Amino acid sequence: MRSVSVETNSRQIQLGIIIVLFLSSLIIPVILLFPIQEWFYRPKEVYYFEPYLQAYIIFMAALLFMALALLINYLIIPETKKGKSIQRGILITSFLIALIFIALSFNHYKVMDSNGIHMNQFFSLKEDFVAWEEIVKAEQVNVKKDGATKPERLVFTLKDGSTIEEPTSTKLMLAKNFISFELNQRGLTIENVFE
Known part of the structure; x- marks a missing residue:
């Protein structure tokens, strides 16, 4: 009886996280992306600093991808222990991929200063x-x-x-x-x- 209650609570928490991720995918990138980029990448003396529009879109897509991965995890209930392990592995891999894309979106910006124009493209760390x-x-x-x-x-x-x-x-x-x-x-x- 107790294991059913724990499983029900876990599924309710998971459903809540799915809803929050879906809704926040529209808001969080607009609120967080620029301040975090400005904090880490903006030089002291700069004429122009701005993230690319694609950075916002990629951040939103990564959050939506995380919500979708959780939703699929929520809807598909494996019968065996091996199935649960595979599902957990797929979910963790999906989250890692989404987190990599979020990190790359933070690193996607353009700057103009007294030296010239600096641009950091999406798949570049340089x-x-x-x-x-x-x-x-x-x-x-x-x-x-x-x-x-x-x-x-x-x-x-x-x-x-x-x-x-x-x-x-x-x-x-x-x-x-x-x-x-x-x-x-x-x-x-x-x-x-x-x-």
Whole structure:
């Protein structure tokens, strides 16, 4: 009788965790991602620091994956001890994979400072760096939306012909004067381009 009660409590706790994970997958990334990234990765003197949108999406997907793994674990009740061990192993592996993706989403950001542009791509633990001196052209692409022309993105063309595109955001627009200053020191200006 007592083992049934413990199993029922365990299943109720598991169901509660599933519900919390599903709901928090929409909220937690928005609340936690930027402050944690800022704490660990933001340099002291920086013009612009922002996580990629994909970092939020990957964090959300990892939490949803954890909730889904728990839900499958909740719905499938193995009959044998071996089945329970296999199920437990699959659940632990799923959680480890999700935690790796969460850690990688924390490590996915972009920074602009007096040295240049720093970007940490999702599957990379090493930061990509582009010095201001490597930029040969800078453009602000403006698009006509709803009867008004609005800046859509900044495009930096590098010496090797590759480009870096940054969608405009409030943070980027606040840093635009500093970016212009760095480019002006190197004989460049941000050109307006209209699409």
